[in-house]
Amino acid sequence: MGIILGPNQYGKAENRLVVVSRDGSVHTVKDLTVSTSLRGDLADTHHTGDNSKVLATDTQKNTVYAFAKQAPVGEIEDFALRLGRHFVSSQEAITGARVLVDEHGWNRIDANDHSFVQGGNEKRTTAVTVHGDDAWVVSGVRDLVVLKSTGSEFHGFPKDPYTTLKETDDRILATSVTARWRYLGTDVDWAKAYPEIRGLLLEAFATKHSLSLQQTLYTMGESVLLARPDVAEVRLSMPNKHHFLVNLSPFGLENDNEVFYAADRPYGLIEGTVLRDDAQDAGHAWDTLPTF
């Protein structure tokens, strides 16, 4: 009885690619998760560790990012076909390629041409506390994912021996907003309040020229309090969903703020409360809720 190598494939899974294209001030965002797998004459590496036919998964990843720059990504089917055909035609040992692409949809925020809200996953929330004759309502939104492709800077931070972050005057700002707001009473048109407050949060995110996510957070809370006298306090938790510029110079390509690696973790976590200075007694409103 012998032992043989059965079907096998290898590649780089879940490359997080974000491409910003610009038509004047109108930005378009393509947000993709791309996985590549190659098949072919790959017995040697499995049996002896001879890698002469193994196009490195790191190279496959680089190809995804370089291809995103070299021609418009277009439809994901076209992009996947371009990649798959490239691997098969350029590597003699590679006879097959499988390319999986998920596209994450973004809808425009009406306020401008470069701010977007992700479709799909957000949740409206509420937490009601009744204590004797008193009642408190804390409502909110969770997983409201937003991105702006310009209008965000970050600089002027301290440089200590461990600082490597570069200053930037134009970056992608993206976050998944968890917001909770405490109402002063219970005589509220709940059906109208939610879309209005959600809209205020989105508009503030889109229109505030951001010098830090902290500043954006404060402005978002403030805009709710300015427009809604029945809200006493807004608590926000906003992960900074970092988008790093991909270095395309090894491939002779310039990255003009177009091709980004959307990192998953770690992420900055920016949290804060914005409240009326005369409304600090929240009773039992926040009992059992997280601080932010």
Ligand SMILES: O=c1[nH]c(=O)c2[nH]c(=O)[nH]c2[nH]1
């Ligand atoms: O908006 C930001 N706030 C920070 O505190 C921070 N820290 C960091 O590395 N990047 C950013 N961005």
